[in-house]
Amino acid sequence: MFSQNSNSNSLTNGTDEDDDPVVQRIPVFLSKASAGQLYLYEYSRNTLINNFEENRVVQSRIKPNQQKVELHVRLDVESKNFNTDLARKLASKTPKSGLDPTKHLIETQVLTSCTAVSKNPGRYAIAVPQSDGIHLNPLAGMVFLKPSYEYLDAPPKRKEQTNKEGEPSASQAKPVGVRFASQSAKRMKLAQSKSMSVHQKLRDEEPWCETEFYISNHFKSITEREKLNCEQTDQDLSSIFCDSADTYLPNLCPPEADDGANKDVAEGVLSAKELCKLPLAEQIKERMKQVHVIKFSRLKYLLSSSASEKEVISGLIRVADLVKGNWVLKSSLLYDKEFASSRGVTADRLVTARDKILLTFTTQETVACKKLTKLTKIPAEDIIEILAKIAFKVSKVGWKFKLDEDKQFIKKHPEVVEQQSRMFETRVKNQEKKDEEEAADAKAAAKKAKAQMRQRKNSTRSRKDSQCSDIGS
Structure with a gap:
């Protein structure tokens, strides 16, 4: 519990200000029963929350390392606003989840998450007001959930044309192009390993962890909410947490460590x-x-x-x-x-x-x-x-x-403009000259290789002709 008494250690500056009196002192408790497991979900519309109260979530899963969440919400197919024909049409284009195999229509909507706070989510907490004070619970992550419409982008199913034996028709055969890797393949492979597609592939490889979703009045939800209240309310940690008003905010929100660990590595951007x-x-x-x-x-x-x-x-x-x-x-x-x-x-x-x-x-x-x-x-x-x-x-x-x-x-720096113009043009011309020389060298090398190849062929042909002459004689 964190509280302050009206003594020398008070969070006030020690002077009585008549124009700004303290009207109430509220104890603050820190609960760690759900530490490392508490996530805050944010939704784009209140209607989504209403769906959860109606027990429409049929599947829930999470990728803990990425803090990525997916919720599959059952649609109200009996509603007059539900377009059954469109649901069937969309279902015919994609075999993904959300398709009822008996009715052949999409009956669920998938909510996917994006990280609302990617940096130090532990600095945020959920405050639960109670009669004895405010109970704070540190967050493990904050995510924003929004509808996913992947089925709209899904390509239509392709029907394979086969012959009587079940094999693809010969008329469907297409020529296959073969490309050979150049000498710069190693360099390209190294560059591609640093690309976003590789990082995306690594993220996709993390397995989903299936979870259970309970509505707010379920007994398990009530049990989890009880963990948000601090049990040890009799321990006063005020003197440990801070000893004056000057140290209160630095202790509450300590400055980030300057060790480079908080840099946004994905974007490479410094704050x-x-x-x-x-x-x-x-x-x-x-x-x-x-x-x-x-x-x-x-x-x-x-x-x-x-x-x-x-x-x-x-x-x-x-x-x-x-x-x-x-x-x-x-x-x-x-x-x-x-x-x-x-x-x-x-x-x-x-x-x-x-x-x-x-x-x-x-x-x-x-x-x-x-x-x-x-x-x-x-x-x-x-x-x-x-x-x-x-x-x-x-x-x-x-x-x-x-x-x-x-x-x-x-107008203010004409000498800088002139100097930069000359340097820039010179650099481009030098690079063009270098490219031309490299192209000429490559052309000469190719020409030399071609001549050597022709020479070897002529030499081989001469030896064959000589052997034929010996046989004839």
């Missing part, structure tokens, strides 16, 4: 609190990785440091390029050396392609994806992925740079 602790150069780098494109004035505002404009520009030059007076993250910082797109395009080619696209935006208002594909010689899908982070699509026109020209920065 504003963590960014403030970094040196100015690192702050600029992390901010640019988050936004990709930003105006100078906006970046200056976001930085916690009181650095001068000269210092900020000096840090920007190392990690960003200037396009239309706006700062854009350097392409070399966007892709790891061993990265490869799902189409097999390596990091070096993506860096070169992105630089060419940025250089195009310095002279043109809008660009067409088809033109960029011809310019960069990489698939259109990779072009669109690059454009999505630095531009937006205008219907029937093309892609336009995400931000308008920052005339204020261009």
